[in-house]
Amino acid sequence: MTATTEARETGARPAEPAGSGFGAVLRVQLRTGWKAPVIWVLALVGGYAATVAALDTTYGTPEQLATYEQTVGSDPAMAAINGTPYGADTLGGVAANEFGFIAAIAIPLMGLFLVARQTRAPEESGLLELLRSRGVGRRAPWTAAVVVTVVALALVGTGMALVLIAYGEPADAAWLYGASIATLGGVFAGLATFVGQLVRRAAGVTAVGIIVLGGAYLTRAIGDVRDNAWKWLSPLAWQQETRPFADDSRVWPLLLALAVVIVLVVAGLVLVGSRDLGSAMVASRPGPRRASRFGASTLGLALRAHAPAGLGWIAGAAVVGVVFGAFTDDIADAVAANPALAGMFGADAADQVNESYAGFTLLLIAFMAMGCLAQSMLRLHGEETGGRLEPTLARASHRVGWMTTHAVTAAVFACIALLVGGAGLAWTAGDRVDGVLAATAAYLPAVLVIGGLGMLLFGLVPGWSSLIWLVLAYAVFADLLGSTLSLPDWALALSPTHVVGDVPVDDVDAAAELWLSVVALGTAAVGAIGFRLRDVPR
Amino acid sequence: MADVIEIEGLHKHFGKVRALDGLDLRLAEGQVLGFLGPNGAGKSTTIRVVLGLMRKTSGQVRLFGDDPWAHAVRLHRRLAYVPGDVALWPQLTGGQCIDVLTSSGPAVNAERRDALIERFDLDPTKRVRDYSKGNRQKVALVAAFSAEADLLVLDEPTSGLDPLMEEVFRETVAERAADGASVLLSSHILSEVDALCEDVAIVRKGTIVRSGSVAELRSLSRTSVHAVTTSPAPTLDHATVSGLQRTPAGEGTELSFSVDPGALDTVLPPVLAAGVSALTVRPPSLDELFLSEYEDA
Numbered sequence: 001m002t003a004t005t006e007a008r009e010t011g012a013r014p015a016e017p018a019g020s021g022f023g024a025v026l027r028v029q030l031r032t033g034w035k036a037p038v039i040w041v042l043a044l045v046g047g048y049a050a051t052v053a054a055l056d057t058t059y060g061t062p063e064q065l066a067t068y069e070q071t072v073g074s075d076p077a078m079a080a081i082n083g084t085p086y087g088a089d090t091l092g093g094v095a096a097n098e099f100g101f102i103a104a105i106a107i108p109l110m111g112l113f114l115v116a117r118q119t120r121a122p123e124e125s126g127l128l129e130l131l132r133s134r135g136v137g138r139r140a141p142w143t144a145a146v147v148v149t150v151v152a153l154a155l156v157g158t159g160m161a162l163v164l165i166a167y168g169e170p171a172d173a174a175w176l177y178g179a180s181i182a183t184l185g186g187v188f189a190g191l192a193t194f195v196g197q198l199v200r201r202a203a204g205v206t207a208v209g210i211i212v213l214g215g216a217y218l219t220r221a222i223g224d225v226r227d228n229a230w231k232w233l234s235p236l237a238w239q240q241e242t243r244p245f246a247d248d249s250r251v252w253p254l255l256l257a258l259a260v261v262i263v264l265v266v267a268g269l270v271l272v273g274s275r276d277l278g279s280a281m282v283a284s285r286p287g288p289r290r291a292s293r294f295g296a297s298t299l300g301l302a303l304r305a306h307a308p309a310g311l312g313w314i315a316g317a318a319v320v321g322v323v324f325g326a327f328t329d330d331i332a333d334a335v336a337a338n339p340a341l342a343g344m345f346g347a348d349a350a351d352q353v354n355e356s357y358a359g360f361t362l363l364l365i366a367f368m369a370m371g372c373l374a375q376s377m378l379r380l381h382g383e384e385t386g387g388r389l390e391p392t393l394a395r396a397s398h399r400v401g402w403m404t405t406h407a408v409t410a411a412v413f414a415c416i417a418l419l420v421g422g423a424g425l426a427w428t429a430g431d432r433v434d435g436v437l438a439a440t441a442a443y444l445p446a447v448l449v450i451g452g453l454g455m456l457l458f459g460l461v462p463g464w465s466s467l468i469w470l471v472l473a474y475a476v477f478a479d480l481l482g483s484t485l486s487l488p489d490w491a492l493a494l495s496p497t498h499v500v501g502d503v504p505v506d507d508v509d510a511a512a513e514l515w516l517s518v519v520a521l522g523t524a525a526v527g528a529i530g531f532r533l534r535d536v537p538r
Numbered sequence: 539m540a541d542v543i544e545i546e547g548l549h550k551h552f553g554k555v556r557a558l559d560g561l562d563l564r565l566a567e568g569q570v571l572g573f574l575g576p577n578g579a580g581k582s583t584t585i586r587v588v589l590g591l592m593r594k595t596s597g598q599v600r601l602f603g604d605d606p607w608a609h610a611v612r613l614h615r616r617l618a619y620v621p622g623d624v625a626l627w628p629q630l631t632g633g634q635c636i637d638v639l640t641s642s643g644p645a646v647n648a649e650r651r652d653a654l655i656e657r658f659d660l661d662p663t664k665r666v667r668d669y670s671k672g673n674r675q676k677v678a679l680v681a682a683f684s685a686e687a688d689l690l691v692l693d694e695p696t697s698g699l700d701p702l703m704e705e706v707f708r709e710t711v712a713e714r715a716a717d718g719a720s721v722l723l724s725s726h727i728l729s730e731v732d733a734l735c736e737d738v739a740i741v742r743k744g745t746i747v748r749s750g751s752v753a754e755l756r757s758l759s760r761t762s763v764h765a766v767t768t769s770p771a772p773t774l775d776h777a778t779v780s781g782l783q784r785t786p787a788g789e790g791t792e793l794s795f796s797v798d799p800g801a802l803d804t805v806l807p808p809v810l811a812a813g814v815s816a817l818t819v820r821p822p823s824l825d826e827l828f829l830s831e832y833e834d835a
Contacts, residue, residue, distance in 0.1 A: 284668060286661075286664055287630070288663065289663050291630070291635075295634065304627075386625050387624075387625030391621055391625070391639060393589075393591060394589050394614060394621075395614060395639065396642040533593070535591065535592040536592065537591075
């Protein structure tokens with residue numbers, strides 16, 4: 001009621017529009033948060049430039065590009081993972097395909113995180129209340145965050161287009177590609193603006209965003225493999241279907257994406273104008289008067305902390321495993337019909353393609369499990385900065401016990417996510433690929449390395465806890481683009497998933513498994529000792 | 539009987555910053571000690587070292603006769619702690635948080651807990667994120683007071699409480715002290731310290747600048763006297779009185795000065811002999827005492 005009255009009052013007095021204070025908020029956001037957009041832009045444009053440069057050496061001649069289109073470009077397994085490689089007989093098309101997976105994950109996350117961390121996050125912590133008391137309207141923080149994010153995305157798109165033009169690609173194709181990438185990020189920035197009005201916590205905003213991204217990835221994959229209309233549900237397809245480097249390139253999917261951006265942003269800004277500070281459209285209800293004995297224990301609290309995200313990742317991994325596994329039949333059919341692929345792989349081409357495809361899907365599931373663990377390990381630091389660790393440890397509870405309970409709970413959820421994903425893959429792809437379950441298990445130590453690193457960071461340098469995301473981002477980068485960029489062996493070996501090897505194509509390497517387990521346990525132990533010996537809070 | 543808290547020459551450095559610089563503090567069994575000092579003087583750091591959350595740089599710290607850093611878990615079974623800025627799990631209810639906070643540590647008196655929830659007028663079914671600062675504070679207080687703790691460590695525990703709740707807080711601390719609990723009460727509210735504590739320790743820049751009983755501290759500071767005499771007042775010894783102001787008032791004199799409480803019986807008789815038409819003798823207020831301790835360079 002209050003909100004409606006207030007909104008009406010604001011409407012009656014245009015002298016104080018809800019967007020006032022925009023400049024002030026913009027300055028605060030840039031002062032406190034300039035690093036994040038700068039890192040995103042530099043990392044994405046730099047990674048893309050390196051990819052294009054490497055591809056230009058490998059596929060320098062039209063003949064080489066033609067080979068790419070006939071083999072990799074017509075491989076349905078690649079279509080599931082990277083999307084349909086339109087125009088894969090041009091450098092831009094090959095780069096779009098090779099960079100496709102990273103762009104499909106990183107660009108949406110960029111849009112999502114950049115908006116959420118400057119809006120719901122400070123609103124949750126109470127910072128926005130102080131700002132809002134200083135002549136800053138309801139909409140200003142959101143418009144400022146959207147503007148910063150859109151500018152950062154535009155810089156990414158421009159950077160990519162300039163790289164392509166520098167390597168001799170036609171300017172109109174380059175700019176269409178850059179614009180489609182920027183708009184893809186814009187869709188998720190708009191999503192964050194809209195969802196940010198419905199849920200209270202910044203973590204909730206990113207969780208909804210990641211679920212939407214997962215759905216977008218799946219519907220795009222289904223649409224690309226089965227060649228049906230499912231893909232039009234996916235913002236990733238809106239980007240891909242502009243087909244910038246193909247002969248039939250078109251602008252209208254870009255306009256569809258832009259329309260969605262505008263609808264989401266406007267809806268979000270309308271909603272924020274009529275709600276109370278700190279509130280959400282979803283109200284909270286009273287809860288139980290007492291906690292159960294288990295609920296009040298360290299394990300109970302750890303379960304409560306890690307279960308929501310953990311269950312989400314488990315469900316996501318299961319869906320990816322089952323759906324991507326189901327594509328193996330389509331892939332076998334497509335390979336059988338493609339003489340070029342059969343020529344490359346020999347008589348059992350379908351099995352070989354499916355095996356490496358299953359291996360790639362498993363890698364994807366391993367990344368999801370690692371993301372699950374990285375997110376959960378960061379909650380340990382969240383307990384400390386949130387001020388809850390102090391009263392927790394002022395009870396008669398062991399520090400190391402508290403830390404290991406949380407870490408083990410988080411690791412169990414991540415391992416279940418990996419195993420469930422692998423089991424889903426084995427279920428739908430098992431009749432075509434052998435050894436999926438063994439290969440899944442081979443990733444367990446690599447996933448646990450993330451947990452060990454999380455404990456190491458939290459125990460020794462808690463302020464640097466979020467570096468764990470950088471480690472994970474590096475693993476994704478090195479595994480997906482390492483061979484394209486011809487990274488040296490030592491650089492590849494820094495990625496725990498790379499150390500596992502190419503399972504199930506190759507056999508599980510016992511020495512690598514042992515080495516990863518030692519690293520996981522060693523880092524965890526050092527982290528635990530560091531935590532025992534350090535001040536709380538620090 | 540060993541003291542509950544014994545601190546001697548405690549140093550805690552954060553890089554180049556000396557947060558605690560040779561601090562001494564004692565809390566005897568059953569004592570209620572007011573722990574005062576300006577913001578950033580080192581009160582919370584001292585408490586964190588006592589709780590074994592932070593490691594001392596050097597010096598002696600004993601909690602129940604033992605090293606709190608090495609034996610934190612065992613020693614915490616005998617104490618309850620209320621932090622100055624209470625942070626709780628936003629998705630839990632207040633009642634659940636009370637159970638979490640008391641789940642390990644001293645035994646809980648369930649009857650007292652339920653009574654305290656009533657007295658502090660707390661809705662235990664409400665989610666913590668919907669609580670105000672004062673209500674979060676009440677959750678931590680109920681949890682601490684329902685435990686059968688030998689020691690209560692309270693770090694500015696009443697920030698955010700309304701005057702009514704502040705009163706309930708004082709009653710509850712007094713009850714727990716009467717049960718024999720020792721209390722370390724860090725506070726800025728002087729009336730609260732005056733009402734609850736027999737003894738105080740004042741910390742400034744990481745060292746104790748004054749400690750003793752409240753009565754003792756009172757006797758150390760000067761009583762102010764204001765008098766109007768009917769005949770000209772006698773000359774007063776400048777060695778015993780200070781801040782002397784004399785103005786003629788009709789036949790007599792208007793006098794105001796301050797004096798050590800111990801010297802009152804030598805200073806007052808000659809003034810009274812001059813005939814007094816008005817006289818106020820005001821004992822030192824704690825506020826004045828603390829302000830002078832806080833301000834002194």
